[in-house]
Amino acid sequence: MERVRLERKVLSENDRIAAELRARFQEHGILCLNLISSPGSGKTSLLERTLETLPRHDHVAVLTGDIQTENDANRLKRFHFPVKQITTGGTCHLDARMIERHLADWCLEDLDLLLIENVGNLVCPASYDLGEAAKVVVLSITEGEDKPLKYPSIFFKSDLLVLNKIDLLPYVPFDIDAAADNARKVHPGMEIVKVSCLTGNGLQEWMKWLERRRRAHKPLVQETAS
Amino acid sequence: MGIANSVLEAVRTEMGRHPGTYPCKVGVRIGEMAAIDQEALRFCFEAITLETDLGSLELGIEVCPRRHRCQVCGRNFVVRDYDSRCPQCESLETTCISGDELELAYLEVEEYGASTAGAKSTQ
Numbered sequence: 260m261e262r263v264r265l266e267r268k269v270l271s272e273n274d275r276i277a278a279e280l281r282a283r284f285q286e287h288g289i290l291c292l293n294l295i296s297s298p299g300s301g302k303t304s305l306l307e308r309t310l311e312t313l314p315r316h317d318h319v320a321v322l323t324g325d326i327q328t329e330n331d332a333n334r335l336k337r338f339h340f341p342v343k344q345i346t347t348g349g350t351c352h353l354d355a356r357m358i359e360r361h362l363a364d365w366c367l368e369d370l371d372l373l374l375i376e377n378v379g380n381l382v383c384p385a386s387y388d389l390g391e392a393a394k395v396v397v398l399s400i401t402e403g404e405d406k407p408l409k410y411p412s413i414f415f416k417s418d419l420l421v422l423n424k425i426d427l428l429p430y431v432p433f434d435i436d437a438a439a440d441n442a443r444k445v446h447p448g449m450e451i452v453k454v455s456c457l458t459g460n461g462l463q464e465w466m467k468w469l470e471r472r473r474r475a476h477k478p479l480v481q482e483t484a485s
Numbered sequence: 486m487g488i489a490n491s492v493l494e495a496v497r498t499e500m501g502r503h504p505g506t507y508p509c510k511v512g513v514r515i516g517e518m519a520a521i522d523q524e525a526l527r528f529c530f531e532a533i534t535l536e537t538d539l540g541s542l543e544l545g546i547e548v549c550p551r552r553h554r555c556q557v558c559g560r561n562f563v564v565r566d567y568d569s570r571c572p573q574c575e576s577l578e579t580t581c582i583s584g585d586e587l588e589l590a591y592l593e594v595e596e597y598g599a600s601t602a603g604a605k606s607t608q
Contacts (some may be wrong), residue, residue, distance in 0.1 A: 260509065260599075265499065265589035269491050269513060350487065385520040386488065386587060408567065412520030412585065444567040447577065 273387055276355035280362075280390025287367040290476040291375065292469075293389050295413055296397035297406075298379030301423040303331045304456035305397060305465070306376060310338035312466055318371040322361055324353040324378045331376065341365060352383035355390060372473060381406070385413040392476060393418040400424050401431055404438035411445040419450045419468060426455040488521060488587070489529035495589050496542065506594040512545040516586035523548070545591075551584030 268274055284291045294302045306321060313319055320341040323331040332344035343361050345353060358375065375391065377384040385394075396417040398406055401424060407414040414420065420442050422435065435453065442449050452468060454461035496511050515521045523546050530544045551564040555571035556578040562571065569579050 260593055260595050261503075261506070263499065263503070263592045263594060265495070265512075265591055267495075267589055269488060269495065269587045269589055272491070272494075352487070354487070382520050382522075383487070410520070411567075412518050415518050415581075415585070444569075447569055447579075 270386065270388075273355045276359055277388035277390040280355060280358060281392075283367060284373065284390060284392070287370065288477060289367060289370050289373050290473050291373040291389070291391045292472075293375045293377060293384070293391035293394045294397060295377045295381070295384045295394055295417065296379060296399075297381050297402060300379070300397045300399040300402065301456050302376045302379070302397050303334055305421060305423065305454070306335055306374060307338070308456050308459065308462055309374070309466070309469070310335060310340055312462070313340075315339065318369055319374065320365060320370050320372070321374045321376065322353075322358065323376040324357070326351070326378060347378060351378055351380045352387050353377050353389060354387045358389050372469075381410040381413050385416055393472065395419045395421060397421045397423055398438065398442075400427055400433040400435065400438070404434050404441060407438070407441040407445045414442050414445045414449070417446070417449070419452065421465060422451060422453045423456055425453050425460060426458045486529045486533070489526055489533055492530065492544070492589065493533060493539065496539065496592060499592050500594070503594050506596050508539065508542050508592055509595050510543040510545055510593040512547065512590040512592070514547045514549055514586045514588040514590045516549045516551065516584040518551050518581075518585040519587045521587060547590060549583060549586050552582050553579040554582045555579045 296302050321335055322343050322345055323335060324345040324347060325331055326347055326349060329344045332342050335342045345357050345361050347353065353375065375389055394417040396413050398420060400422060422438060428435065439451050442451060450468065452461060452464040454465055492511060492513060496508055500508055515523065527544060534540055534542055552561055553564050553569050554561050555574060555576055557576040558571060558574040560571055560573045561582065570577055571579055
């Protein structure tokens with residue numbers, strides 16, 4: 260019997276493609292965000308609100324993942340930004356190869372911001388790097404404030420927590436401070452914004468965060484380009 | 486299932502480097518923050534190796550705890566119950582240094598004919 264040391268990542272092939280994507284995004288000055296949540300937390304609604312707020316001439320594109328249907332892409336196409344649906348046909352997460360394939364006929368020079376909506380799932384998407392600059396996790400207040408403790412990985416790996424559906428706070432027994440505390444237990448110092456995609460409440464905080472990340476991303480690119 | 490498939494692909498790739506042998510056991514290292522359920526991984530792994538030439542391949546899982554390093558006193562410690570406070574100086578200025586591993590650690594291979602248990606055994 261011989262024991263061979265392997266010492267490499269299980270998802271090294273995915274990570275290799277993700278690293279290539281990240282380098283391409285960097286080269287073209289694109290901020291790429293990977294939005295993750297359970298099904299029904301409001302990722303598509305957050306994207307709708309975002310696209311409707313951004314100026315028409317902005318260089319934004321969206322990739323949206325689901326197991327079946329083009330429903331989300333159809334919802335998002337009415338804002339006249341490039342949108343592509345990725346239907347995984349059963350796979351519960353997006354992987355880097357899917358992103359690479361769906362970007363193939365887009366001209367990356369024309370983009371500044373790429374928003375990826377992952378398949379609704381709080382578990383597996385945490386393991387698959389898509390080449391994004393940051394993960395954003397969306398948690399709706401109907402889901403229970405202990406989700407960060409039950410699904411720590413995604414909260415640990417995300418830069419921002421978007422607490423959505425705060426318009427329902429008067430009607431559901433959800434302790435929003437406990438939710439924030441739980442998220443920061445898993446991820447000390449985690450940034451949190453509280454929004455309602457229905458009423459628009461708090462969305463300016465999300466847009467400010469997005470703008471800050473876009474600005475922070477830009478100079479880096481210009482420095483490396485010069 | 487995707488993870489189990491990736492482990493198996495890695496085993497097949499590695500086996501190309503060890504002619505005349507068959508794989509007995511593959512070891513993976515999983516951090517407690519890696520969002521991988523051990524039982525689900527075992528189940529998927531068994532499902533995709535069953536009745537294949539890798540039917541006898543064993544999966545070894547080593548779970549790695551979340552470890553932090555204190556920025557103030559430099560101590561490394563295991564984080565339990567999400568309490569990331571330094572046990573030595575009580576500082577909250579600590580950073581995560583491990584716990585999200587999803588790595589292939591080792592592969593055990595045996596030469597054909599070296600043992601009575603052949604590669605086709607399903608035990």
